[in-house]
Amino acid sequence: MNQIVRLHRDDTLRRDTVEPVRTAAPESAEATLARGHLWLRFPKALEAEFAADTLEPRRRLLVSCALLGCLGVVLGSGNVNEATPEIAALVWRLVWVWMALAMAGLLATWLSPTRVRQGWHAEFITTLLGTAMSLLVIWMATASRADTAITHSAMAAIPVMYSCIAARLRFYWSLSSALITFGAYVLFVKGFTPEQAQMATGLRHLMAMSFVFGLTANYAFEHRERRNWLLRRVEQHQREALLQTSAQLQLLSTQDPLTGLHNRRQFDATLQQAIDKATWDQVPLALLAIDVDFFKRYNDSHGHPAGDTCLIEIARVLATQAKVHGGSVARLGGEEFALILPDHTPHQAQHAGESVCTAVAALRMPHRDSTVADHVTISVGLANWQAEPRDTPQSLQDRADRALYRSKAQGRNRLCTELPSDQADNSPVQLASPIPAENLAPPVDDQAEADEERCQETLEGHFLSLRFPEPLEAAYIQHNAEPRRKQLALTSLLGLLIFNVSAILNRSMFGDIQDSVLNFQVWVSAWVLLLTTFIWFTPRPLWREALYSLSTATVALVSTWVFSKSQLTSTLSYSVCLMLIPMFSGVAARQPFWFTCVPSVITSLAVALLLKPVGPVQEIVYGDNLFMIVNNMVYTLILAYTLEHGLRKEWLLARIDGLQRDALLAASQRLKALSVVDPLTSICNRRQFEDDLDRIWGECLDDQRPLGMLIIDVDHFKLYNDKLGHLAGDECLKLVAALISKTAQADKGLAARLGGEEFGVLLPGGSLGESLQLAERIRQTISQACIAHDYAPSRHVTVSIGVASLIPQDGMDRISLFATADKALYEAKRSGRNKVLGPSLPDPGHHRRLNRPVDVA
Template identity: 50%
Template sequence: MLGILSIYLGTLNIAELNPDIAQTAMRVAQWNLLACVLGMAVLFIIPKRWHRTWQAESITALIAVGTCAGVINGCVLSRSDTTFTHSAVIVSVVMYTCIAARQRFRWSLACAALSFLGYVTLVQGHTPQQELIVTANIKLMALSFVFALVANYTFEHRERRNWLLHKLEAQRRSALLEASERLHRLSTQDPLTRLLNRRQFDADLAQAWSKAAMTQEPLAMLMLDVDFFKRYNDTYGHPAGDACLIRVSHELTKVAQAHGGIASRLGGEEFGLLMPGRTLAQAMEAGAALCAGLRAAGIEHRASSAAPHVTVSVGAAQVWPTPDGMPQWLVQRADQALYEAKQSGRDRVCAASEQGGAEQAVAPTPPASVARENMLPATDDPTVADTTLPRSEAQEAAYVETLEGKFRWLRFPAALEHSYRNHDAAERRTHLLVMTMLGLVIYNIYVLTSSAMFSDVPASAMTALKAVSAVLMTFGIAAYIPVTMRPLWREIGFSLGISATALVTIWALSQSQQLTTLSFAVCLALIPMFSGVGARQPFWFTCVPAVITCLAAALMLRPVGAMQTLVYNDSILMIVNNTVFTLILAYMLEQGARKEWLLSHIASLQHQSLMTATRRLHELSTLDPLTGICNLRQFEDDFQRIWDEGLQDSSPLAMLIIDVDFFKLYNDGYGHPAGDRCLKQVATVLSQTAQACKGLAARIGGEEFCILLPKSSLGSATQAGERVCEAIRMAEIEHRFSKVANRVTVSVGVAILQPAQDMNRKLLLAIADDALYQAKLAGRNRVASVPTPN
């Protein structure tokens, strides 16, 4: 539509501009307009499924080339001076294709090349004056086409670059999100059973509690424990114990799916089933189904005192959450019910009573009767945290809000505007200096080589042009020197310098009375074009020389006679037309630059946030959710890495397996929350001791821990084990139910191997496990080792 409007305005006085071929010129103009309308109609008529980019590109290019061909044909047929002065309109056509239509660079280049070559080859002046006009037009076209093609190339290059960067960023973000999701699963998933871990259980419990408090719904929970699991481990070994826990988790998952709930492994052989919106009776039913399922599974357990197969004891509890209540109270009640189930003979389900004991059937506790004084404080676990980590939300929101606001006036909020102006201040400083020098050189060469077009201009006016150039060059260098000058002032100075150049040039041209001077005046559009394209000045700074150039040319140039008036009007129209295209260009360039800056900052913030979250999730996925030391997954990775290092440098690897003595009795006597606190204290002591011995500590299950000691000997590993035992004793964690002391103690198994290519690293774990068994047989609270096999 803009192209059709431009062509229509250009044909209003076509007959006066081509007096000797008026009919031919009008006919060509009419056919050209018809071609434009038909081209638009074709694009609208073609069904969308048949739309291709090349269709619009080719139609636009053909119409542009056809318009230029019509102008060139007029110059070939006509002998009128005004026909040759009007031929400068080819510049407007090419600028339209490059800037307004924003054709692909190859189409714009083809249009510019065909038009330029056609004009240079076919158009020749019939008089000396016409030859001057043709020569001036060729120089104008050459310079204008270069500016227009540079702008067009910049548009397309930026589009392609941004598209590639967007695709690359999308791929990187997708990979990061995938890794983040995987790490999130790992950080919330038990590595052995694939159930949710303690960290996620606490988060789900808090969320379910809040939701139930708002909706006034009950919240139930099952806590279960594999009966005599320590005996199972001692009898069948840890690998069999792991397989047993996996079978139990499968049965628990079935119950969770059938009765509605969230299954989790809380630690060791302890599991939990959170049941939002379920009553105590429904929880009891789910617990009974779990017990029945494990009986049906028939997992052999010869060491059990409850049955010849694996069984579980289940504690059920249900509360009515309140906004000021504490979720851990539900865990405490379920734990008390579990203790009652064990006291009643195991392999059964017991429900928590209203008083905190246990009984088989209890009516749901109403919200008003919740005994808040019995609530225990929530566990202060540093690893229980939201994995959505802090990020610059406010900063990102500001960028997004600004982007959504479209910034049509090309202005950001004050803080963002300041950052945007300063982000490339050093580059702009150098660029403006280079453009000042280059622009003045081009300007002086262009004026000097075109002086025949305005030969009657007084020498004093020409001297003024040279003086202005010298002054501007001096000011350009002076503005470059102070590094601390605000970027805004540099832009203002450059814009005023361009405006001064335009004013002085127009004043000098106004001293001439020649027709060729009015024809030459079309080149004044190059001045704001240089500001917008060459110097890449922001839109509002380009507007200043653009408006000044148009107004000064219209007011200061004085035509003499009818023919000069005709040329004057045509030249002013072309100046305004080309300047409008320049302003469109400057606006789109700045809008694109601002949008790119915002998007890059948003992408950078999101990428940093995602990277931070991924790093945090990676940390959480390698840490035990209860104790905060390395978990089994990280232990396996470290074990493999250190084993490989031992293979490379032929160094031995020692391992300590540590087991808390009579921890089941501790749990049964003090309750699971107290047991959790005990394990945290033990883990802290083990971690400190491992660091002192230059080893790596990990929790590998329940109350079992492991320390890897690279490049160690059996003697030093045994000494490390003794230090562990002594450190735990010195911690003086009360344990009234222990059969070896009145405080918590540990048994330690020590093993050492020289890694070899044909050796399975799990052999070291098996030897250490055997040594631990020997320490227990010898009375616990000690260190034991077994001979290393050949």
């Protein structure tokens, strides 16, 4: 037996310690994203990171918007002299004071030292300036008795809307500004005449709806910004996890878990690379095959934990020697190692091999049962690469193996080189029926990888035209087609309800409009409802958006025509409500930008062309309304663009997150496979054997069922390896493993390779008799396979099997089950091999009955 499975819990690279997908911490970006952030607040540490990451972009945005806002104030104040003639001079002085304070605040924000900057500074200054301007407009409506002062008071909504949509203030700052402005308007703007009071009431309704839309859009902006930031964080974390998992995957797929050296898989790849380089550069190459002398005796005498320690120490020395000589060392299995020596002539390789022998002997690790020395020694075989077409990596390994065998035949603890006659036989030895190892890692999903790359490129390109390359665009349109169908249908009904209820409540403001004209508007509403039905049944998502956009534009156009039939100033004042129609399309319905453009542009053109003011007062009101409607059109298009851009970015990030999560899961599965499957035989390794033993032990303890265990050893396998070479030995182990696994599975047993030529089988619910029967079937199956072994007495490969079974009890150690099976295996080998033996029992008759060897006929 090369190695016995260790049943303690500090095994290197445990499966549960390399799992890359972990439960997210409660305050992590992943947990926050899954939990949601309806209150627009993250956990304290995450909130601090978010504020730090967004500080400079927010500061630049708010300063730029404040400068544009100052320009807007100047433009919006152009008709102050006409709207409030009696206080115009004072208003202008207050406007210039506001401008001075705005410039001072902007300079303070822009020039403040980096170390003292806080995220709330720019937010506070912007909120303060916007709210102050709104309060100034409200004061104008209370200080002037002109009708135009009341109609002009609708301008108080513009700073709040500008802060919500253009400047995109944080939601709670926008909410505070909106509440202060609306509260002041309700408290102070009453009007001095019944007509003014009527107009003030209507404007309060419009202001309330405007603020609802504006705050809804503002909330959506910040919520999406925060979500996209979280998605970015998650993407970064997952990318780091993927890199870490790839590193672990590479480690598990190339590293021997016991010694930390390269395993057989990496050795094959490294040897091929070294041969390719040697052939291309026409430089020499040598290979050392290394075997620990009498290691099986060392294991039997000193114990398997000591044997593992011995291998670890030898591996450390070989790694040092490989570094000294510029080579690469690998553990091929059990006590067998190989050292690749690039750029080494035969003489240099021989010197390196002798140094390796000397270095291992210098460890002076005691070996009681060695006939060579009183300490651990190694035998080394040397072969040199021959740059000839007939030479192959397998033939090079075969020559090194034969040189190693000569080293052992000549007394061990020495180096032997390949004989000249070795050069005549370059064909590798193989079995008649080799079983190739399975490919543990599933093929890479090229489509998913290309999709992620396409998403990353699109994200980096910023998609300013709000268009993705195909097929990303088609996937984006279809991803929420069904929710959009419901949203458009519901918002159609909601929009018509709000619009008509508002018109009914404010019917007195346009009393000169004939009922027939209003009935026509009702008929248009019914027509829009019909279009809503088409929206519900239309199969194409873009057709639904187009129908909704057309319906909204139609309502705006008809409503403007209806208002144009009135000659009342109150009606003209109320017509500012038209600006809410395209805003409803952009905010409530969340229509894409290009579809929002249709009702926005049509509404502005309809107001400009259809409404005809009569007299100087209406000219002032009309100018204010047109300014606010066009201004609102700009805000609506800004918010529609920003919302769609944010939505598309969120979709891209979510798609990347999903693709990376799938890749991480696939890598995790490959990682699990590599960590629990033996790379040579493709059955479970000893790590999985331990995990299965823990699990099944617990199940049998709960159910009070027996648990059977088989320990299987290939007879005379060292002779097989020494005579036929390690390549043939590997093929033999593959075939034996396949036969053991297939036979065990038929009885619901779990087979694993424990190390070297040793295997184990767990039989849940298996009594001693059932375990002995399974062991006998396995022994017969391997014997009947007739795998040639000319150096064994039976002339074919056989196995010896130790069997144990017990019912787990509280306080019982799992090692007892393994120790019993291991002891029975040694008895089977001492009694002639090719036998199945169970545990020795106190009852002599039962002892003879169980321990009676089963011989092969």
